[in-house]
Amino acid sequence: MSELKRRTFFKLGLTGALLTAFKPSKAAELMEEGVNSSKLRRAIQPMVVSTWNHGLAANEAAWETLSAGGNALSAVENGVKVTEADISNRSVGIGGLPDSSGKVTLDACIMDENSKCGAVACLEGINHPISVARAVMEKTPHVMLVGKGAREFALDQGFDKIKTPVKEAKKAWKEWKKEEKRKSPEINHENHDTIGMLAIDQFGNLSGACTTSGWAYKMPGRVGDSPIIGAGLFVDNEIGAACATGMGEAVIRIAGSHTVVELMRQGHSPQKACEMAVNRIIRKHDNLENLQVGFIALNKFGEYGSYSVYAGFNVAVKTADKAELEDAPYLMEWE
Ligand code: SD4
Numbered sequence: 050m051s052e053l054k055r056r057t058f059f060k061l062g063l064t065g066a067l068l069t070a071f072k073p074s075k076a077a078e079l080m081e082e083g084v085n086s087s088k089l090r091r092a093i094q095p096m097v098v099s100t101w102n103h104g105l106a107a108n109e110a111a112w113e114t115l116s117a118g119g120n121a122l123s124a125v126e127n128g129v130k131v132t133e134a135d136i137s138n139r140s141v142g143i144g145g146l147p148d149s150s151g152k153v154t155l156d157a158c159i160m161d162e163n164s165k166c167g168a169v170a171c172l173e174g175i176n177h178p179i180s181v182a183r184a185v186m187e188k189t190p191h192v193m194l195v196g197k198g199a200r201e202f203a204l205d206q207g208f209d210k211i212k213t214p215v216k217e218a219k220k221a222w223k224e225w226k227k228e229e230k231r232k233s234p235e236i237n238h239e240n241h242d243t244i245g246m247l248a249i250d251q252f253g254n255l256s257g258a259c260t261t262s263g264w265a266y267k268m269p270g271r272v273g274d275s276p277i278i279g280a281g282l283f284v285d286n287e288i289g290a291a292c293a294t295g296m297g298e299a300v301i302r303i304a305g306s307h308t309v310v311e312l313m314r315q316g317h318s319p320q321k322a323c324e325m326a327v328n329r330i331i332r333k334h335d336n337l338e339n340l341q342v343g344f345i346a347l348n349k350f351g352e353y354g355s356y357s358v359y360a361g362f363n364v365a366v367k368t369a370d371k372a373e374l375e376d377a378p379y380l381m382e383w384e
Contacts, residue, residue, distance in 0.1 A: 093249060093253040093349070093350065093351055094249075094351055094368060094369060095112075095115045095116070095248070095249060095250050095251050095368070095369070096248065096249050096347070096351055096353075096366070096367065096368045097111045097112060097115065097124065097125075097128065097246060097247070097248045097365075097366075097367040097368075098246070098247050098248075098345050098347050098353045098355075098364055098365065098366050098367075099111075099128065099129075099244055099245060099246035099247070099345070099364070099365045100242075100243060100244055100245045100246075100292065100294045100343065100345055100362075100363075100364065100365075101242050101243075101244065101294065101362070101363060101365070102363060102365065102374055103132045103135065103138060103141070103242065103244055103365075104132075104244060104246065104364065104365025104374070105365045105372065105374055106131050106132070106135075107128040107129055107131045107132050107244060107246060107365070108128060108246070108365050108366070108367035108372065109131075109367070109372070110127050110128045110130070110131045111124040111125060111127060111128030111246060111248055111367070112124070112367050112372075113127070114127045114128075115248065115250055115251070118251065119250070120250050120252070120254060120256070121161070121162065121248040121249060121250040121254050121255055121256035122159070122161045122162070122183075122256040124248045124250065124256070125159065125246045125247070125248050125256050125257055125258035126159060126179055126180060126183055126258060128246050128248070128258070129141075129157075129179050129244050129246050129258045129259075129260050130177055130179060130180065132244045132260070133176075133177050133178065133179060133260055134176075134177070136215055137217075138242070139217075139218060139221070139242070139262075139265070140242035140243060140261060140262055140265070141242065141243065141244050141260055141261055141262060142155065142176075142177070142178070142260065142262065143176065143211050143213060143215060144215050144217075144218060145213070145214070145218065145261070145262020145263075146214070146218050146221060146222065146262060146265040146266065147213070147214045147218060147219070147222045147262075147265075147266070148263075148266060148267045148268065148269050148271065149226075149266045149267065149268060149269065150269045151214070151219070151222055152173060152213075152269065153173065153174075153213035153214050153218065153262055154170075154171040154172065154173055154262070154263065154269075155169070155171075155172045155173070155175070155178040155260070155261070155262055155263075156168075156169065156170045156171070156172070156178070156260070156261050156262075156263055156272060156273060156275045156276035156281075157169055157172075157178035157179045157181070157182045157258070157259065157260035157261070157275065157276055158182050158193075158258070158259050158260075158275065158276045158277065158278055158281060158282050159179060159182045159183050159186060159256070159257070159258045159259075159282075160256060160257050160258075160278060160282055160283065160284040160290075161186075161254075161256045161284065162254035162255055162256060162284070162286035163286070164284070164285065164286070165186050165187075166186055166192055166278045166284075167182040167183055167184070167185035167186025167187070167189075167191075167192060167193070168182050168185065168192060168193040168194075168276040168277070168278060169181045169182050169185060169193070169194055169195065169199040169203075169276060170193065170194075170195040170196070170199070170272040170276040171195050171196045171199070171270065171272060172195075172196075172199045172200060172203065173196075173200055173213070174200065174210050174211055174212065174213060175199075175200055175203040175204070175208050175209070175210060175211065176208060176209040176210070176211045177208065177209075178260055179258050179260045180208070181194075181199065181202070181203045181206070181208055182258075182260075182276070184202070184203070184206050184208075185199075185202070188206070189202070192278065193276065193278075195272070222266065225265075225266055242261075242294070243259060243260070243261035243263075243275050243281070243293075243294045243295075244258075244259070244260055244261070245257070245258070245259040245275075245281065245282060245292025245293060245294055245345065246258050246259075246292070247284075247290040247291070247292060247345065247346070247347040247353075248347075249347060249349075249351055253349065254286055255284050255286050255289065255290045255347065255349065256284060256290070257282045257283070257284045257290045257291075257292055258282070259275045259276070259281040259282040259292050259293075260275065261273065261275040261281075263275065263297070264296070264297065272297075273296075273297025273298070273300075273301070274293055274297035274298075274300035274301045274305065275293075275297060277301060279304045279306060279307035280293065280297070280300050280301045280304055280305055280306060280307070281293050281297070281300065281305075281306060282306050283306035283307040283309070283310045284310075285310050285314070286349070287314075287349070288310055288313050288314045288348065288349060289310055289313045289319060289346060289347055289348035289349055290306075290310065290346065290347050291305075291306040291307075291309035291310050291313075291319075291322070291323070291326075291344055291345065291346040291347075292306055292344070292345055293305045293306050293342060293343065293344050294342070294343045294344075294362070295340075295341045295342035295343050295357070295358070295362075296339070296340055296341060296342055299330050299333075299334060299340055299342050300330070300342055302330070302333055302334075303326065303329050303330055303333060305326055305330070305342070305344060306344070308325075308326045308329065309322045309323055309325075309326045309344050309346050310322075310346070312325050312326065313346065313348050318348075318352060318354060319346035319347060319348050319352050319353050319354030320346075320352075320353075320354030320355070320356070320378075321354070322344075322346050322354065323344040323345065323346050323354045323355055323356035324354075324356045324378075326344050326356075327342060327343075327344065327356050327357065327358055327380060328380075330342055330358065331358065331380065337358070337381075340358055340359075341357065341358055341359045341361075341362070342357065342358050343355065343356065343357035343358070343362035343377055344356055344357070345364050345377075353366065355375070355377035355378070356377055356378055356379065356380075357377050357378075357379045357380070358379065358380050358381060359379055359380070359381050359382070359383055360379045360381070360382050360383060361379075361383070362376075362377040362379065363375060363376050363377055364377055
């Protein structure tokens with residue numbers, strides 16, 4: 050048994066023992082009284098949580114929407130648009146790194162409190178994939194459009210074209226291509242920077258958004274978890290919401306974000322639900338090398354949690370009282 054595996058089993062053993070001490074979260078107790086109970090409504094305060102340090106700026110934009118009386122759906126859309134527009138961000142939107150053929154293909158999805166959802170995948174050269182995803186949700190009978198169809202729809206809807214990759218991303222791709230031994234896609238803690246955002250508004254409604262340029266130098270046509278409802282993002286307004294970042298293939302295998310929400314439905318806190326989902330991913334994979342995945346979750350009551358396979362993941366939190374970046378608890382240190 051490799052050293053990595055031995056350590057993993059040891060740590061899993063510990064976490065497993067902790068997880069057996071099941072304790073219903075505060076939200077679960079309150080929800081027993083009904084999701085519309087006045088006690089629950091009074092307890093709800095608007096808040097936003099999102100993945101990684103770019104979440105701080107995105108949260109500010111989301112908060113502007115929430116504090117102006119806007120709903121959670123518009124808050125998450127406006128929030129992640131900040132990251133999509135950031136030309137220096139190599140993993141989301143316009144500044145994203147390309148696939149192995151040099152093309153930047155963008156993935157995004159959005160989901161609201163009525164379980165309405167929209168998504169785009171493999172979208173090329175269009176500004177703000179998250180807003181295209183919202184347009185798919187609001188203006189078509191479908192949930193997901195991909196590739197050429199998604200692009201045509203976006204142009205039809207008046208979305209702006211963008212030129213990708215940006216100069217620096219193209220330079221990075223050319224360097225990657227030059228190095229013969231690095232011909233496989235790159236998955237490491239530096240390029241798992243998808244933004245996933247969850248918000249609760251003054252009405253106590255939840256929405257979420259997730260947007261990414263995906264796994265750097267991926268195979269052309271590859272789609273990760275980020276635009277897949279239930280994998281990269283899931284919202285159930287009765288319970289809570291969750292989103293994922295990291296190696297999308299691993300998240301898809303356990304329908305990650307849906308799993309987190311269902312664990313919250315069973316009474317687990319958002320924190321515990323994220324931990325259980327990460328542990329499920331660990332159990333389903335033999336090779337954990339570079340398998341970074343992180344989840345964040347927010348329940349109906351405004352409790353949140355986060356957890357990742359490896360160290361380094363963080364969650365940006367914004368409420369009326371704070372705007373902070375918190376390190377997520379994790380299972381393992383990088384070698
Ligand atoms: C994906 N979850 O495409 C994304 C990866 C990621 O920045 O987080 N990239 O699999």
